[in-house]
Amino acid sequence: MIDLVTIGETMAAMAPQEVGSLKYLNNFSKYIAGAESNVAIGVKRLGFNSGWISKLGKDPLGDYVEFFVRGEGVDVSQVKRDAKHRTGLMIKEMHTTKEPKIFYYRDNSAASYLNKEDINADYIKKAKHLHLTGITPALSQSAQAAFFEALRVAKENNLKISFDPNLRLKLWDSIEKMRKVMLEIIPQVNVLLPGIEEGEILLGLSDPKEIIKGFYEMMDPGSLIVLKIGSKGALYYQGDQIKHVDPYCVNNIVDLIGAGDAFAAGLITGLLRELPIRKTVELANLVGALCITVKGDIEGLPTWEQVEVYQGKKEEIFR
Numbered sequence: 001m002i003d004l005v006t007i008g009e010t011m012a013a014m015a016p017q018e019v020g021s022l023k024y025l026n027n028f029s030k031y032i033a034g035a036e037s038n039v040a041i042g043v044k045r046l047g048f049n050s051g052w053i054s055k056l057g058k059d060p061l062g063d064y065v066e067f068f069v070r071g072e073g074v075d076v077s078q079v080k081r082d083a084k085h086r087t088g089l090m091i092k093e094m095h096t097t098k099e100p101k102i103f104y105y106r107d108n109s110a111a112s113y114l115n116k117e118d119i120n121a122d123y124i125k126k127a128k129h130l131h132l133t134g135i136t137p138a139l140s141q142s143a144q145a146a147f148f149e150a151l152r153v154a155k156e157n158n159l160k161i162s163f164d165p166n167l168r169l170k171l172w173d174s175i176e177k178m179r180k181v182m183l184e185i186i187p188q189v190n191v192l193l194p195g196i197e198e199g200e201i202l203l204g205l206s207d208p209k210e211i212i213k214g215f216y217e218m219m220d221p222g223s224l225i226v227l228k229i230g231s232k233g234a235l236y237y238q239g240d241q242i243k244h245v246d247p248y249c250v251n252n253i254v255d256l257i258g259a260g261d262a263f264a265a266g267l268i269t270g271l272l273r274e275l276p277i278r279k280t281v282e283l284a285n286l287v288g289a290l291c292i293t294v295k296g297d298i299e300g301l302p303t304w305e306q307v308e309v310y311q312g313k314k315e316e317i318f319r
Helices: 035-045 059-072 123-124 141-156 176-190 196-204 208-216 257-271 277-291 305-312 314-318
Strands: 006-007 011-016 027-033 050-057 079-082 091-092 101-103 129-133 160-164 224-228 234-237 244-245
Touching: 006 035, 006 141, 011 059, 011 123, 027 059, 035 050, 035 059, 035 257, 050 059, 059 079, 091 123, 091 129, 123 176, 129 141, 129 257, 141 160, 160 176, 176 196, 196 224, 196 244, 208 224, 224 257, 224 277, 234 277, 244 277, 257 277, 257 305, 277 305
Parallel strands: 006 050, 006 129, 011 091, 050 079, 129 160
Antiparallel strands: 011 027, 091 101, 224 234, 234 244
16 A cells, blocks of 8 residues: 655756865765655655656666665655666755755656656555645656646545645746646645745745735635745644744754755655644654755655654754
8 A cells, every 4th residue: 555656756966075166076975866756755764655656767877766765665666767768867066155056967857758658547546645746747748747647646536635836947948837837736736835935936925824825715625735934934724724833943954955855744744644734734844854954855854763752852952
């Protein structure tokens, strides 16, 4: 039984062992980078079975990504290997005074050739939850068709469907096209996980409460919106009252990349455990906070045993 299914591209990634311009650096570490596989790994570590749908090149980097994700316990039976197209690559440039700069080499990648026929309806039907991000429909028209096919199957079979807009403006031809697709997706999901900046881009609003209400008006009654507000925690809304959940404050932040995916993994786990919504958002905050204390997208994702140790110890653990 698969509890969670995700669909999307995971790339091989390289990060320098020093800070500064890539022009002058020679030593790199290899890891994986993919929002959806990050979430699948996070949910698996927290005690639930997850599966990942994707395409990889039939190349050494594709071998590495598939073996790594499988090694984390995620089901990769729906990952296809493409002999004609390569696995995508991402290179990170680290700076001490600002967030990392990311260089993508994913044009024509195997995952951009995902298509509707790659979606196994029977596989999705067996799950409880489908998690999607706005990255997949940006990859190509065929990947977008695969995305909407997975969404259709999940809706028809009454799965819980979460969506993180995860906007990647570099992947879109225009903001207008991106906005049109995102606003087509949002009414079809029942759990929405935007950030403040995404609300500004998609709705033209800056006030957090207005962003939440603007999104909620598009969705079915009773849908859950959780707005990530960074160091201030999160707001959630299900049609009654907007409520705030305090963050776990981390003074020694090591790596912010992957925090949103960790948050999503925590939230989905709370929903699968059928926790009260406030407890679910608190769990999401905790998993996100633990993630950024370690370098790497998935290295800091906790197990459920670690979560039980840290819950409620906001000042003790992170000061």
